[in-house]
Amino acid sequence: MSTQNPILDSKCPTGDIETRWDRHRFDMKQVNPANKRKFHIIIVGTGLAGGSAAATLAELGYKVTSLCIQDSPRRAHSIAAQGGINAAKNYPNDGDSIYRLFYDTVKGGDFRARESNVYRLAQVSNNIIDQATAQGVPFAREYGGHLDNRSFGGAQVSRTFYARGATGQQLLLGAYAAMSRQIQLGKIDMRPRREMLDVVKVDGVARGVICRNMVTGEYERYAGDAVLLCTGGYGNVFYLSTNAKASNVTASWRAHKRGAYFANPCYTQIHPTCIPVSGDHQSKLTLMSESLRNDGRVWVPKKAGDSRAINDIPEEERDYYLERRYPAFGNLVPRDVASRASKERCDAGFGVGPGGKSVYLDFAEAIQRDGEDTVRAKYGNLFHMYEKITDENPYERPMRIYPAVHYTMGGLWVDYNLESTVPGLFVLGEANFSDHGANRLGASALMQGLSDGYFVIPYTVCGHLAGRNLQPVSTSDEAFAEAEASVRERTDALLAVNGSRTVDSFHRELGLTMWDHCGMARNKDGLQQAIDKIGSLREEFWNDVRVLGSNEEFNQSLEKAGRVADFLEFAETFAMDALDRSESCGGHFREESQTEEGEALRDDDNYCYAAAWEYQGPDGKAALHKEDLNFEYVKLAQRSYK
Numbered sequence: 001m002s003t004q005n006p007i008l009d010s011k012c013p014t015g016d017i018e019t020r021w022d023r024h025r026f027d028m029k030q031v032n033p034a035n036k037r038k039f040h041i042i043i044v045g046t047g048l049a050g051g052s053a054a055a056t057l058a059e060l061g062y063k064v065t066s067l068c069i070q071d072s073p074r075r076a077h078s079i080a081a082q083g084g085i086n087a088a089k090n091y092p093n094d095g096d097s098i099y100r101l102f103y104d105t106v107k108g109g110d111f112r113a114r115e116s117n118v119y120r121l122a123q124v125s126n127n128i129i130d131q132a133t134a135q136g137v138p139f140a141r142e143y144g145g146h147l148d149n150r151s152f153g154g155a156q157v158s159r160t161f162y163a164r165g166a167t168g169q170q171l172l173l174g175a176y177a178a179m180s181r182q183i184q185l186g187k188i189d190m191r192p193r194r195e196m197l198d199v200v201k202v203d204g205v206a207r208g209v210i211c212r213n214m215v216t217g218e219y220e221r222y223a224g225d226a227v228l229l230c231t232g233g234y235g236n237v238f239y240l241s242t243n244a245k246a247s248n249v250t251a252s253w254r255a256h257k258r259g260a261y262f263a264n265p266c267y268t269q270i271h272p273t274c275i276p277v278s279g280d281h282q283s284k285l286t287l288m289s290e291s292l293r294n295d296g297r298v299w300v301p302k303k304a305g306d307s308r309a310i311n312d313i314p315e316e317e318r319d320y321y322l323e324r325r326y327p328a329f330g331n332l333v334p335r336d337v338a339s340r341a342s343k344e345r346c347d348a349g350f351g352v353g354p355g356g357k358s359v360y361l362d363f364a365e366a367i368q369r370d371g372e373d374t375v376r377a378k379y380g381n382l383f384h385m386y387e388k389i390t391d392e393n394p395y396e397r398p399m400r401i402y403p404a405v406h407y408t409m410g411g412l413w414v415d416y417n418l419e420s421t422v423p424g425l426f427v428l429g430e431a432n433f434s435d436h437g438a439n440r441l442g443a444s445a446l447m448q449g450l451s452d453g454y455f456v457i458p459y460t461v462c463g464h465l466a467g468r469n470l471q472p473v474s475t476s477d478e479a480f481a482e483a484e485a486s487v488r489e490r491t492d493a494l495l496a497v498n499g500s501r502t503v504d505s506f507h508r509e510l511g512l513t514m515w516d517h518c519g520m521a522r523n524k525d526g527l528q529q530a531i532d533k534i535g536s537l538r539e540e541f542w543n544d545v546r547v548l549g550s551n552e553e554f555n556q557s558l559e560k561a562g563r564v565a566d567f568l569e570f571a572e573t574f575a576m577d578a579l580d581r582s583e584s585c586g587g588h589f590r591e592e593s594q595t596e597e598g599e600a601l602r603d604d605d606n607y608c609y610a611a612a613w614e615y616q617g618p619d620g621k622a623a624l625h626k627e628d629l630n631f632e633y634v635k636l637a638q639r640s641y642k
Helices: 017-027 048-060 098-108 115-135 167-184 250-257 290-294 321-325 335-347 364-370 372-390 445-467 478-497 503-518 524-544 556-580
Strands: 002-004 040-044 063-068 188-192 194-202 205-213 219-223 226-229 268-274 297-301 359-362 399-408 425-427 609-614 623-628
Touching (some): 017 115, 040 048, 040 205, 048 063, 048 188, 048 445, 063 194, 167 188, 194 219, 194 478, 226 250, 226 445, 250 556, 290 372, 297 321, 335 399, 364 372, 372 399, 425 445, 478 524, 478 556, 524 556, 556 609
Parallel strands (some): 040 063, 040 226
Antiparallel strands (some): 194 205, 359 399, 609 623
8 A cells, every 4th residue: 555645744944955954943933941941851762862862952951751771871772883973074174075975975875865854964963073072072083183084985085083993882971971960950860771662642642651660560651741762773673683682673663553654664774894693692793893994905715615714815816896896985885885795795605704604804904004003093992892702813814794784774754853753752863764765874873863862853842842732741641541551461462372482582583584585685575475474473473472470570581572572563564665665775675676787776766755654553554655755956876886
């Protein structure tokens, strides 16, 4: 089912793109400083998007309740971001600008993002660096004391600010420090170890959430005037991914079932620089930062099945295939391009390591050119992590890498104000779909999360608070009782199955199905097989899963079961979205739609839109709505990095 839907009003301003955001901010209704104290905002998630939003909104005077699934905001998955954050400062004087960052991001997303959103992202990127530096984030500096930059994929300028290989951690600590100040002042009510299980709507507007206290198992109600979802992505639907094990789709999916459209779920980023799978014992994968491709050269032997030791393969018998195929960008092509190229080489028999499922990332030339001390200063913690996991010294021999699921560009649909199709429900960071199109450029995730939290939502939430007649609500209202009863009913159903299979066994099987049919390459028959398999697996789950323990107590088995149940529902919509979009774009690669050289081939005549799926009940097929995408400034063209 496919329809045009008037609900999908992007609310994007018109006119010159350079002034759209400034004019939009001016035109929006404001909440005066005294009235800000009267409004209560609930923020779910405490990563970069949630943490920055909580700190900023509380400092403005709003009452904020911050719900954290971890024991501390410092453990949010944002901490895992390694390589850096983009901004258009042009400190290296190599020709960067806000417009160039905008251009690279639209092109890198394969023309599947809104121009207005992407330009705003590029425009506020410089403010993020100033904000973080003022907070004391220890960005790397050049000898003269200025902030340093390095290169990332999809760009021919150096615009990535970094703190060795721990940029996400340092930025998160900056946001956490700002949050902590507001907590101490009593403006943020910090609630750790809470998992959001439902959104509560009153008169059609999001006015609260239902949470489970993960320590006691009790259900808790939170009421407010706006709800902000900052809960990250859904990459763990594949079971094996670079995401933290606590990362899940539950908050987004439960909001979806309450009326928030889910946009572009099939857009998944495969990161080319991950430590390969080593066996069935693994529960997650580890990322090696894209920043390593600044100095590391990717290669495989020129001879298929070459099993010689690395040092026995002479230079002339090595295929630096990214440099060969993409001379303009070389090893710094975007992630989707590099991932497909690595898979193609391994599938053709040129891969190295166990099963031929990896390629080399070699630093020998950089070490010889710059010295080991220089390389160690840039990447030392990443090299240390690699050696701890693999027991191989990357200073002495190349790293072995292979693509893995990393980031998700899809998410809940939002308009220019970051508001979903549920009024009063705003979605920030990776949880929304808005800025990256079909493929995120490296070092842009941190940029979007902090942009949304520090510099967008403080303005746009005012339109909701000042523009709607928000009557007082209480957690004793009937809507809260109904939502809590629904959550309890689902929990009781999970515990009542008492079957023979573990939750993890279902999750592993789902992940394998997703990787085989919805992973790096997809085709019509495989996607239909995936839909059929997911449906039967979900039925088996609800008939044979075994959830240990009981309700209203500390119960991690129950937590996992709820998340996997949501993944099983979400996965079917994911596969349906991938099946419906019979073009290749960015990380969504349909084998039926490729160029003669094996590159992704878009179909702009039929698929130049954002796909937004509407929940139609447990037995209904999701309805597809389309938001047309128009390109005034970056003209539609086949991507080329040659």
